Amino acid sequence: xxxxxxxxxxxxxxxxxxxxxxxxAVEQQQAAKxxxxxxxxxxxxxxxxxxxxxxxxxxxxVSRTESTRSGIxxxxxxxxxxxxxxxxxxxxSNRFEERLRSEGMHxxxxxxxxxxxxxxxxxxxxxxxxxxxxxxxxxRLDNIGGEQSAVATAQNYDAPTTRAKLYxxxxxxxxxxxxHYINIGDTSVFSGVKKGADINxxxxxxxxxxxxxxxxxxxxxxxxxxxxDLAANMWVNEAEKNGVAGKDDDGNGYVDDINGVNFVTHQVxxxxxxxxxxxxxxxxxxxxxxxxxxNGIGGCGVAGGTGKGDGVxxxxxxxxxxxxxxxxxxxxxxxxxDTGAARAFQYAADNGAAIANCSWGYPGRYxxxxxxxxxxxxxxxxxxxxxxxxxxxxLEGGIPIFAxxxxxxDYPSYPGAYRDYISVTAMSCDYxxxxxxxxxxxxxxxxPGGDYLQKYWTDNFSGKDNSSVYSTTYMDGTTYGYMxxxxxxxxxxxxxxxxxxxxxxxxxxxxxxxxLRDILVCSTHDIDRYCTGSKNSLNGNQVVPLQLxxxxxxxxxxxxxxxxxxxxxxxxxxxxxxxxxRLSLDITDVIGGxxxxxxxxxxxxxxxxxxxxxxxxxxxxxxxIVVSKTGKLQLKCTKPGSAIISISFIAGGTSVGxxxxxxxxxxxxxxxxxxxxxxxxxxxx
Amino acid sequence: xxxxxxxxxxxxTAVAAxxxxxxxxxxxxxxxxxxxxxxxxxxxxxxxxxxxxxxYVEFKSDNTFDLYQKDFASPTRYNHFSGTYLITDKIITGxxxxxxxxxxxxxxxxxxxxxxxxxxxxxxxxxxxxxxEKKTIPADVTAATRCEEVDNSQVHRFL
Numbered sequence: 001x002x003x004x005x006x007x008x009x010x011x012x013x014x015x016x017x018x019x020x021x022x023x024x025a026v027e028q029q030q031a032a033k034x035x036x037x038x039x040x041x042x043x044x045x046x047x048x049x050x051x052x053x054x055x056x057x058x059x060x061x062v063s064r065t066e067s068t069r070s071g072i073x074x075x076x077x078x079x080x081x082x083x084x085x086x087x088x089x090x091x092x093s094n095r096f097e098e099r100l101r102s103e104g105m106h107x108x109x110x111x112x113x114x115x116x117x118x119x120x121x122x123x124x125x126x127x128x129x130x131x132x133x134x135x136x137x138x139x140r141l142d143n144i145g146g147e148q149s150a151v152a153t154a155q156n157y158d159a160p161t162t163r164a165k166l167y168x169x170x171x172x173x174x175x176x177x178x179x180h181y182i183n184i185g186d187t188s189v190f191s192g193v194k195k196g197a198d199i200n201x202x203x204x205x206x207x208x209x210x211x212x213x214x215x216x217x218x219x220x221x222x223x224x225x226x227x228x229d230l231a232a233n234m235w236v237n238e239a240e241k242n243g244v245a246g247k248d249d250d251g252n253g254y255v256d257d258i259n260g261v262n263f264v265t266h267q268v269x270x271x272x273x274x275x276x277x278x279x280x281x282x283x284x285x286x287x288x289x290x291x292x293x294x295n296g297i298g299g300c301g302v303a304g305g306t307g308k309g310d311g312v313x314x315x316x317x318x319x320x321x322x323x324x325x326x327x328x329x330x331x332x333x334x335x336x337x338d339t340g341a342a343r344a345f346q347y348a349a350d351n352g353a354a355i356a357n358c359s360w361g362y363p364g365r366y367x368x369x370x371x372x373x374x375x376x377x378x379x380x381x382x383x384x385x386x387x388x389x390x391x392x393x394x395l396e397g398g399i400p401i402f403a404x405x406x407x408x409x410d411y412p413s414y415p416g417a418y419r420d421y422i423s424v425t426a427m428s429c430d431y432x433x434x435x436x437x438x439x440x441x442x443x444x445x446x447x448p449g450g451d452y453l454q455k456y457w458t459d460n461f462s463g464k465d466n467s468s469v470y471s472t473t474y475m476d477g478t479t480y481g482y483m484x485x486x487x488x489x490x491x492x493x494x495x496x497x498x499x500x501x502x503x504x505x506x507x508x509x510x511x512x513x514x515x516l517r518d519i520l521v522c523s524t525h526d527i528d529r530y531c532t533g534s535k536n537s538l539n540g541n542q543v544v545p546l547q548l549x550x551x552x553x554x555x556x557x558x559x560x561x562x563x564x565x566x567x568x569x570x571x572x573x574x575x576x577x578x579x580x581x582r583l584s585l586d587i588t589d590v591i592g593g594x595x596x597x598x599x600x601x602x603x604x605x606x607x608x609x610x611x612x613x614x615x616x617x618x619x620x621x622x623x624x625i626v627v628s629k630t631g632k633l634q635l636k637c638t639k640p641g642s643a644i645i646s647i648s649f650i651a652g653g654t655s656v657g658x659x660x661x662x663x664x665x666x667x668x669x670x671x672x673x674x675x676x677x678x679x680x681x682x683x684x685x
Numbered sequence: 686x687x688x689x690x691x692x693x694x695x696x697x698t699a700v701a702a703x704x705x706x707x708x709x710x711x712x713x714x715x716x717x718x719x720x721x722x723x724x725x726x727x728x729x730x731x732x733x734x735x736x737x738x739x740x741y742v743e744f745k746s747d748n749t750f751d752l753y754q755k756d757f758a759s760p761t762r763y764n765h766f767s768g769t770y771l772i773t774d775k776i777i778t779g780x781x782x783x784x785x786x787x788x789x790x791x792x793x794x795x796x797x798x799x800x801x802x803x804x805x806x807x808x809x810x811x812x813x814x815x816x817x818e819k820k821t822i823p824a825d826v827t828a829a830t831r832c833e834e835v836d837n838s839q840v841h842r843f844l
Contacts, residue, residue: 640813677788
């Protein structure tokens, strides 16, 4: 009897434990469904992904117009609880509906509800619904360039007068202010300026300055389409321009989208207009990419053409709406959100953009790629869609380029930090890292972003803006101005990407996104050699010294060179070796950057080189093919012939990014070896 | 008698010097290589490199040469080299106008085969065999050249 009682108690205890464990498991399961990409999320809104079986029921219950019914009873109960006002698909397009469905993008919905409801509690409620696979908090995005780094100034800022004409082929008067394109070492920029700390635009422009077939989506606040230095290079949706007002003439899901879409105020069936108010950031970014060149006004754009209508086209995907802090909407959903960004990437892909310039990121810290999967994030899903279906007729897929962030953090912001994306850090006019730039694993490469503190504190508080980036703007009635930030560095890379595509088209090639990515990453110069000494930085309002060694090996592979990118477009690198002699090649010539920074904890090079056994025999390769700690490729061939070798390295860290930790991207660069008794001057005989 | 003997010696010397008796001792290669040649084959020319490596050479009767080679750094332009050459027996050696020797330090063994092709085999590296065919150098090749010489240490572009 006693035994029976004990057994009963044990059975009950086990049963309770099991129930408890099951309860914990369910809670954990529900919690795992909730995705937070930021600590700063939009009130009154969440994004949900229904599982593939439930979506049929949802689609039967939801119309494309305003709806607060899903067709799933438990989900509808939550909608009632949170005071839902609207539920709609994140991704829409009549023209590409089949493609969206094949990618599972029809399963993502955004729900708008009472803004007073706690979003964490609302998310937990939605996560309890078994048909819901993911609940993503609708993150607010950081328009990188705000606060301490955005310093737009009036057009009539004192122009430096000591510079020679920088690029005689172009007649844009303000090119003289754009040291970031062609830096001749003019000390009016900054007393410590270094000649050549630029993107080497002049040499690139000798080859190409753009191609109007290329569309760059500027996912930002608005690019002012009527700006006199931008209007001619704006993308124009001819079907909408020549169509019926208020009608989606081209069936892309948006009405009257002539130069792009305002994704901030857009409601799927609502009216769409580009809003021009305080739209300095997007207009500045757009100008760096493609302000019209050689038109006799203002400055230049990296890929702004030659004044013959051949500049790359700017598509304005407005995902930010800069509102004064007193505006009641400031803390509500109309500013930059995941929903808007996700839609912008899809729109860019569907309408032929090859490049997406993304001078923004998520605020807050994420230390691995785990949260940023296509299953978890509508933005990631949309970026994948853009990468796959973007490119229009000029590129096989689209390429997104991100700013690293301006918070002085030793990690870049996501999405740019994700291992497959280019994240751009900022360099000043003397090659040093800008005081504000984020850096560290996940940072891919550097470009000029300006550094006004450097000028301000060193040169007696004068002309601080000269050392920032000069471009078009639209702020307080001005049309040109200086800004600094990784937001400004990012469009330099987008512009160079556009030049690379242009040159490929000149040569009759159509690049893939991976080819283009590798070309950009391998078109850099060492920046680590400048990471010594100190410069001024800010800690709150206090000026403090910033030790530049902090940035060593953490700014990405190096700073980008437009001319080098075009050379890399022309073909894979090729090295001629005198047969029988040992080659000692500086690997920088092939992969760019600073190979000495590509070392593991023991100081050995992480660069690996491989050649097939058949090729080794063909060329009579003696010994191992190795890269020394100083980045020298050692190779000896005893027979004449040609072969291809593969060089692999990690750009932006010492390990590839993963679900465990943020890291770099794995780049594999091919190189041709031509072994023969060439003359020492390169002559064939 | 002494005069007659002297005359005979002079005559024999002259005969020897001019290769008399109906048999010339002039190296046929000297005349044979003169002309314009186009590279047809070499171990470097493979499926991958075809069209990317293109070489024309003209050997002139004054022992100078002009070389036009596709520059790996540019898919559209040829580099132009010039210099002097010398044929000794079956070996051809040369120097560029900058004073640098050809890559084949001890020259190429030259042979003109029955098909009229010129074969140049690196004396020190017998696998390095180039076959050239007689071909007039196209005007667009000479027009699209640049005379600067390439630095062999540089990385070029390929494909």
